[in-house]
Amino acid sequence: MFEAANPALKSLPLGVQQKQIIVTCNYEARRRGLRKLQLIREAKEMCPELVVVNGENLSKFRDASKELYKFLESFTWNRKVERLGMDEVWLDVTDIVAYNEGMVRCGNGNAWLCLDRDDPMKGFGFDAGTIAGEKYPKSETNRMDVEGCPEPELVRRLLLASHLATHIRHKLEEEKGYTATVGISTNKLLSKLAGNMHKPKNQTTLMPPYSSRDGQEGNPQVFMDGHAIGKIPGIGFKLAQKLRNHILGVTADINDPSLYGDNKDPITVKDVRTYPGMGPQLLDRLLGGPGSEKRLGAKVWGLLNGIDDSEVQRAKRVPTQISIEDSYGRLETVSEVKKELLILTTSLIHRMHIDLFEDDDDDLAGKRKKWLAYPKTIRLSTRPRNIEGSISHNVYMSKRISRSAPLPGFVFSLKERVDAIVVKLVNETLMSMFRRLHGSKGWNLSLMNVCVTNMVETAGDDTPGRGRDIGRMFRHQEEALKAWRVEDRDVPPETPNTTMSMSEEARKLGEEKAYVAKGEDSILKAEPSAGGDATRGLSSSAASADMTEVDYEDGGEWFAEECDEGELCHICGAVMPSFAMAAHNRFHIVGTD
DNA sequence: TGGGGTCAG
């Protein structure tokens, strides 16, 4: 992002600072030995010419992330574009690939990939005899013998997805100035891991065969097996530790996290997968216990085998929570706390206006402002500083504690000044929550976080199932898939699909982005899941959105236009004129029966 | 629903 704004930075080592730490840095800085989350002092020592920019305010990153995401969404037909953090994205391009797959003779010559079902001229030409970009495993030749290989349909789909990925990467660089790295495969897990290869600005297609035959593992298994166990998305620090302990046997050293840096993890996916007795049941025993996820063993076993059934999610209209936090060297008095709460709360109210309060351009009368969602709950979290020498050492470390309360309706006021709202919220709500967390003395905090959550969405035109183009989309997809159904009769249901996902790091620096193209290939799967999803989307949005739509929309607008003082609904937190409250309450009573 | 844990970037 910084590089895109100022290309001269690309050749300089650049780091983004939060407090005393370089939270991320560009490739030039990494080339010189810098790493993420390194102390400023060490970084400067290692690289005196390091250019440092302040990254404590994330607004610019949020804006760039949203812009990037919107750009990528414009390429999709199904709007399945899922963000992971601010700089990674998955695209499910199954439908685009399926549509084009029927019209392209892969394996020879020039072909056309159509990007718009309504305009055959919109698209790009490509060489249907090659996979675009890098492949896993590497191979000598780029020419494809599509018909001669064991999984020709899958090869065709991944080939199309690879060219689509290249096209999108080029457009992204031309039009937005962001480079990206992409992985292309049949699910989110595999495409994400493939996207880690060939950084900073290439792409990797995980090549067929995907199934094992005559004792040979498929490529996804070989690919997964080579990864350190802790590198698998979904297997974090705790799970990896438990798995290592079981494989290696429990010794004191094994519990030292410093032994397992990036490349030092001695335990691979293959070590775990092939351990005697390994399977979902043993994994459940190893990883389960109070508090752990249901069916965790089955899920992890799937990951070890390259299996991931999770769908690429469409972006939600509003976040599920918004929080602001800061860390402190010392925070020991009530007045210090109050001062910091005022600062945090001011940022939080601003964030609410940015993320929850947008133009309603669907209104016939023109643009109006309205709340997209009302958070019902406010939460205050703190992190008490480690008490020196107290408690054994490893057990009571830097955990957060929190208290929550209903969010008062006055924060939605559009008339009152933000600073007045902030003062009221801190004095009337947050300070008493703080007292519930800590007494008036005897604490020292290293962090405070203020969060609003429990969003109640107002109705919007983005609600799945509402858009006029949704029905049309599915009809189109049906047609595009007809040919496939016939041809795929004898293909087992496990046959993969074609999907694409992308990730970018514009967020941090524009150092690179990765996008990952994921290919779905199971048509038999696509049919029921498309039908099921469509039905679910329609019914659930009708049920939940209709309930709140009239209330909140009207309440918000009346308040915005006519009211100086709103009255708070204690059920949902909406604010509206007093005369509306009786009808509003009736609505709740009827609606919640 | 409140409080906490894990995972991710």
Added chain:
DNA sequence: ACTTCTGACCCCA
């Protein structure tokens, strides 16, 4: 000195 500033999802009572 497992740190920064988040956000998503899961579990239990």
